Amino acid sequence: MKLVLVRHVETFGNVERRLNGHTESQYTRRGEAMKELLVEELIALDEKLTFDKIYASPTSRAFKIAADVGAATGKQIQVDNRLQEFNFGIFEGKTSDECSETAKTEWDLWMDDYLDYVVPEGQSQREYHTLCKEFLAELNPDETVLLVAHGGTVHGMLTNLLELPIDSKWHFDIKLGSITVVNYNDGFGMLSTMMTPAYDELIVDQPPLGEANISIMKAAVAND
Template sequence: MGRLILVRHGESELNRDGIFYGQLDPELTEKGVRQAKEAKEILRAFHYDEIYVSDLVRARDTARILNHRELEVIETERLRELNFGIFEGLKYEEILEKYPEEEALWREKWQDYDYESGESVRELQRRSVEFIEEKLEEEKDILVVAHWGVINCVLSHYLTGGLEGYWKFATDNCGIAVINFRDKFPVLEGLNIGGKKL
């Protein structure tokens, strides 16, 4: 297998405003467009043979901007962000006020809680990892432009064998992570490259 390059989409309005918006479909902000252009310059140092992207507009537009090889951008709903169900479109404070029991259940059982009408993190990991594994081939490098949840599910799967690492990876807007598969063994070569500057 070759390299798996993961890029989070640029900033969107709902992202900026702290809203749970998994499968809602806002556009990039001006800052998000700038972040994608900066990521494009960083990605010039990386080869990729194929580019796959979530079909949500913030990821799609990010991919089109940073695709320096000008390959066909292949869209799929399987790389969409987590469906937050009843939490979609709400700020955390609104969730606490409107759904206190559900919020407590989410915190207690975050791996399997399905947000009443959404999906669980475990289900998100299953669909995103299954998609990635279908695309990984010997000596082929793939670029994936997706979302925080998708990227952290993939990183956690390959680096911890489950969901134990889900909350432990920095994945800023347009941050780049690189996994190199050496004899099918995943090695993290980079994390959050070009992400938030401290």
Template sequence: MTRLIVVRHGQTLWNLERKYQGHSDIALNDKGLRQAEAVAARLSEETIDAVYASDLSRAFKTAECIAAKHGLKVNLVPELREIKFGDWEGLTYEQISDRWPGLLGKLWTTPDELEIPGGETFHQLKERAYAAIKKIVDAHPEQTVIVVAHGGTIGTILCAMLDIHLNHVWSIKQDNTAVNIIDYYDGRPTLSLINCSRHLKE
């Protein structure tokens, strides 16, 4: 069995301000750093063979906290980045709604059909992120691997893994530093845990 422990990054200021981040490289805020240390402490008892992360600092720093507990380096994978929100990056829901009336609603109802101005589609995100996941799994037979990424990215990975339509991507909640576990038996994925953040309550 290969075990994939997929973690969302800790909180950033833009998370707090409800701004769309996408490929913008926004650092963890103080709370996000505490969350990263908490999830690292939770995973410190696991036997971890490798750690991978998106190359955006909010994911990389979260992964660094986890990797430090195991004496491992973080392998950066740009394909694990969040969806590119293009012209929407740095803007709030209200600002986007004012500038692109009616378009933002598709993000929540039919993301499968959404074309983000200057950005990516959810199909493109799913293709690049899930291809990266499959490479990681293939490289670590019978091992346990940490992957730190982003809410939208993790949602599309789980949609791909479970063969769920992309219009349901937001039905898969991902809190900051939430832990998800995917076990692969002979290459077949089984979702064992989803959006678990009990480490933030302990």
């Protein structure tokens, strides 16, 4: 099995450094331009690999990319709720500073045990990891699969496929609009490719991505 794991492009939530898991957030102007370039890249990749299935998160920032690829390649998109970003519960839509100000006790508990603490109205990182594992177990081992989702989703898939501890995900820099390819055969996963189109060079009328690329959760855990 070959899995092509794609993270969505820049949204206002990324720029504003908000914990948007299930919360919708629209593309920025730069994100719109990134989307066009990413879709072109994925269409070209389909010509080389031939995607047997295309799966997408139901959240629009990921789904729109998959839908455009599907429309261009004549392939149906399968939406799966397990591919949504981590559910931040009471912290949804907030910056880390706002989380600490409005729910300091819960925020501190989460930062002290971010893997197993169940965020109120949300989930724990370990629960999220298990959802990714369940999804992977249902895939056809003989197919090439395109999966368009979120940074957290890609991290969850990678740690499962490569049989790594959950917190080792921070060693993988999953950039906005990136493409990660993993070969998975007989229960053994091998990271094949990690690439990101040269958005900063190709989108000349917009400033570089900068901090929008940095994981908000990684920054929060590292700074705690």
